[in-house]
Amino acid sequence: MLSSSTLDRYIAGQSPVHLLDARVKLSLTLAYILALALLPSGAWLVMGLCAAMLWVAVRWSQVGLRTILLRAFVALPFALVAVTLVFSVPGQPVFRLPLGPWVLTASDAGLVRFASIVFKSWLSVQAALLLTATTHFTQVLYALRALRLPTVLVAILSFAYRYLFVMIDEAQRMLRARECRSAETPGQHSGGSIVWRARVVGQMVGTLFVRSYERSERIYLAMLARGFTGELRTLNPRSLTQREQGILIIGLATLAGLVLMTYLA
Amino acid sequence: MMSTHLLLPLGLHIPDGFLTVPVALAWWVLTVIAVGVAVRKVGASLNERQIPLMGVMAAFIFAAQMLNFPVLGGTSGHLLGGALAALLLGPWAAVLVMACVVALQALLFQDGGLLALGANIFNMGVATTLIGAFVGAPLLRLLGGQRWGLVLVGFATAWLSVVAAALLTSMQLVLSGLSAAVVFPAMLFVHLFIGVGEGLITVAALGFVLTTRPDLVTTMASYLNPATLQRPLNRRSILGVTGGGLMFAVGAALLSPLASGDPDGLERVAEDQGFIDRALDPFFNLLPDYTLPGLDGPISTIIAGVLGLLIVFGLVYGLTLLLRGRNQERA
Amino acid sequence: MLELVDLHYTYPDGTSALRGVSLRIDAGEKVALVGPNGAGKSTLLLHLNGVLRPRSGAVQIAAQPISDANIRQVRAQVGMVFQDPDDQLFSPTVFEDVAFGPLHMGLEEADVRGRVTLALDQVGMRGFETRMPHHMSLGQRKRVAIATVLSMTPSILALDEPSAGLDPRARRGLIELLHSLPQAMIVSTHDMRMVAEVFPRTIVLEQGQIAFDGPSATLLADAAMLLRYGLEV
Structure with a gap:
């Protein structure tokens, strides 16, 4: 049985990332995830740069890269929905997988698509995790209010x-x-019917x-x-300081630049 | 570290990375419109009591999703809650409540992505509550507020809402380039069963509230949505009910050719640690390759789809009869 | 200061909760309100700042009867603290909760911040501003709940069972806090030992009527009377 306090993923701290204004963090996180989604499959160099940027931020935040990386696997089961891309996207055959009466052929293009989706998804979850871990939810609410929700x-x-x-x-x-009170009697069918159990719930x-x-x-x-x-x-939100505005603009510009780079190259 | 993710219906919270930007943004637009309408509708009849009520209700739905019961082989049944919220709170309040639940799951627990949040809110918050309210509520009045009517309607709308959410999720994934051959049958199949759990819990919860605090349902409706309850059932809502059911049946049937467009599609579905084909076996044996033996082409697939739906409806009907029998025994 | 005149109240379901209650509390007076569950103690308290309105009779604060016109001033004058701090503390952080009342009084930001700090100081909870109520102990939450009304600078406090459920140390701290606050207060409780320590005057409520109103010492010394009202020291 898990206690509810372990559910809260905010990790208290005084790092530069913790202290950064929530509006800036929320905007940058959303922009980061959007930029990742805009990257075409197989843009490994830019994806690598994005990962490096995020991991530097995680280092600054002192929440521990390991914690973030491990928690980011939460979305991994969903990747199995995409695993079929390996076999369904046309391209050069890479390997064959016999499966009962069927044989599945993996293509290179399919592998690239699949790996890109999983990697982007993993990074996106890490970005969201970093936001949650370094920003108390009340600050997120404050940011949402400032962003006119x-x-x-x-x-x-x-x-x-x-x-x-x-x-x-x-x-x-x-x-x-x-x-x-969920006891069992040896030799007796226990637990009741599914309908009964559903009724209890x-x-x-x-x-x-x-x-x-x-x-x-x-x-x-x-x-x-x-x-x-x-x-x-x-209380009214205060306006962003010049430094915060600077961080926001530099961050957004870098992300926009990276996306443009992949499309121009 | 345990996450709520493991406790929630697998596969309905789309993480970031799976939807393409146009698909994600398109559903953001739809969600913003739906939530905007809800804010206006709720705001128009704004009673300041609603704000703490809706906030606590969002927390309630969140916590209620953690209440589960063992079904078979380590899987568990639990609640999504959209239809229940709609039947208890009225459509627009329920949209706001469910939108907040889904947003909290993404913001606090990374259950579902942020770019994908528009789609997730729409699937689990908007579609489910609208089915609960615009199919369930008029149907309930059509049946004259009978107890068995409640059982039937509660079950049907809850089941329908889960299946609709699964279909929408599949659609968004397919529009983003994932293989329809896998996504549709897998999602649909799993959620046909998850929907049964949803239906049973919803019925029992509604029954409990109506027995212990019948005043709540009317009190709540009176200050959350006075219009719905007082308005007599008109032809439009009857059309809505039958149309909704029909559209759903036809839609699902038409989608099934997509689902089996690729001959060896189903076999590739993966879940848990391995391939799900073991789990899909029974369905296969019933309708091999999702088509009928002796027939070829899309026609056969459509027929197979309709047949599949009929089988499911039959099961549902049988279950409701069973429930009804039990209720009458108790009464 | 505060006066109730022949107060009657019936709940919408027909239950008669108060049947002719009259009492007077002077500035700075500390009064205990005791009696069995269901005697009408909470209902009485809810009348003091106009959350409930009497069916007949009147509630007067500073010689003014509560009306729609002065209800907002009354809410600043009478600080109502509910029994369950999870009901009282509805904001995500301590700061926001203590600031709720002052913000609704339309005060300036600097004033709001000053009042929050002062109120938290009074209850010994400085430094908890950004904490979540859920992560605090019951004793701490009860203190913050009192701070949420102190920030509105009330002249009367109405507390519903403040010591219920507290461990001995937290209860001791609370008793000292109640001692130190200068405001007049009316406190519903079952804790007769706390009554003996803090409240010179006690009112016994039974079935919506005042059964006893006098010095706590008189009541506590009279074993027969205690037995009759079902009270235990």
Whole structure:
């Protein structure tokens, strides 16, 4: 059973990457992922440069390259959907894979496509991980607000984040309680039917819903008691310093340059 | 380190790198429009109570997705929640809630990419809730609020929403150049079953809420979406229901030739550590190569697709009958 | 300072929660509100800053009855702290939560920041500004919950079971905090030993009516009365 605090991937620190304004970090992360997606398959040199840039940033952040690299494998299972490209893209045959009555032929172009997708995906996840690991979610919310996401959405995200861990704890207490009563009798069919098991979970979901609803009512009262009138107020975001603007512009320009380079070359 | 990823329906959270830029941006546009409409609709009837409610509901859906139950061979059933959210909260609030859930998963846990977030929100947040609301809610009223009607509608919309999300995901991947021969059958097959789990949980959860706090569903509807509940069922929504079902059936059937365009497509599906062909065997034996023996060409594939759908509907129908029987025994 | 006159309240489902409650609290007075669960303690507290409105009777703050016109001033004057800090603390960070009240009062940024710092100082939680409530202990969360209303500079505090669920050390810290705060306060509780230490005056509420209102010492010394109201020291 995992505790909800281990779910939060923010790693506290005082590195230059941690201290960089969240708006700059969020913009650069999005631009980085977009740039990667724009790169054609097989642009290994530029992809390598992108990887190097990211890993330098990870070094600066002091969160540990190993942590980021390992956690980035989270999206790997999805790569298996793309593995078929190896065999379906036409090109020079590289090797054959006998599989029962069928023989699959791998092409060079297919291998390049597949490897490019997996590598880009891996780097994109690392970039997102670096953002999450070095930026507290409240700062991400602040950045989203500054980037003009509707206030209602920012408010919902903020409440959701606040109560996420409270709810996950409640869900896990329920699962634990079920676990403790899921006994078996030797020689008897145990566990009940799938429909019954699904019903039990459904009732847990229903319970959680009712509790969540009641909690939202208490929160609303607590807000009213402190003068809430329906309008959401926050401190105004400060403007970016010249240094931050500089970092943002240099970062965006570098990424744009790298993408242009691959298309011009 | 354990991640929530392992607990969520595999294959619906598209990571970055898999969608091409035009595909990702196209779905971003659709998502921005849908969420924008939802913000306006919810904002128009803005009651300040909604903001904490929707935030807590997003946290609730997130946590509810972690509640799972063992199915077979180490796999587990759990909830996506879009249809449930729509039936409990009304369509537009549910769109906002689900959009926030999917966005949090990407931003906090890297479940799904950021460039792909538009597509992911659309598949899991917009499509699922719209099916829940615009097929489920009118259908529920059509059946006159009967308990068995609730079971049927809850199950059908939940199942449909998962399958629709899987189909949309497949479509986006195929548009990005992945082989249709693999993506469609694999996604569809896996989610036909995941959808059953979704349906069962949704029905039980709805039933629980209606038994313990029946006031909540109406209270909530009254300040989240007064219009839907008070409006009598008109011809348009009946058309919506039947049209939705029909379009879905025809769409899935038409997609199946794509799915088997490549003769040895299915065999290449990979999941877990190896190839999934073992798992696909039963389906194969039923309809070898996704076509009917003795017939050739796309016609046979379409027929096979329709047959497959009928089989699934039959299964669903049987299950609902079973559930209904149990409910009546209890009542 | 604060006066309730013949307060009646019935919940929408028909349950009668308060049946003719009248009381007066003077500036700086510390009053304990005790009685069994369901006696109406929380309902009474919710009336003090207008979250609930009485069916009949009146709530007067500084000789002014609560009305739609003055409700926002009243909310700054009466600081309401809920029992479960997870309900009270709804923002992702401590700073945002303590700043919520002042921001809604329309104060300038510098003033808001100053009040947050001061309020956290008062409850001994300076340095927790960027922390998430979820990662703090119950005792810490209860303190921050009190800071969220102190930042609005109220003259009366209404606290719902502040010591419930705390370990002995956190409870001790809380008792000292309540001692040190200069505001008038009305505190619902089951903790009679805390009552003996902090509150010179006690009100016993039973079935929506005041059963006893007087010096805590009198109540605590009368074993028969304690037994009658189901209280234990």
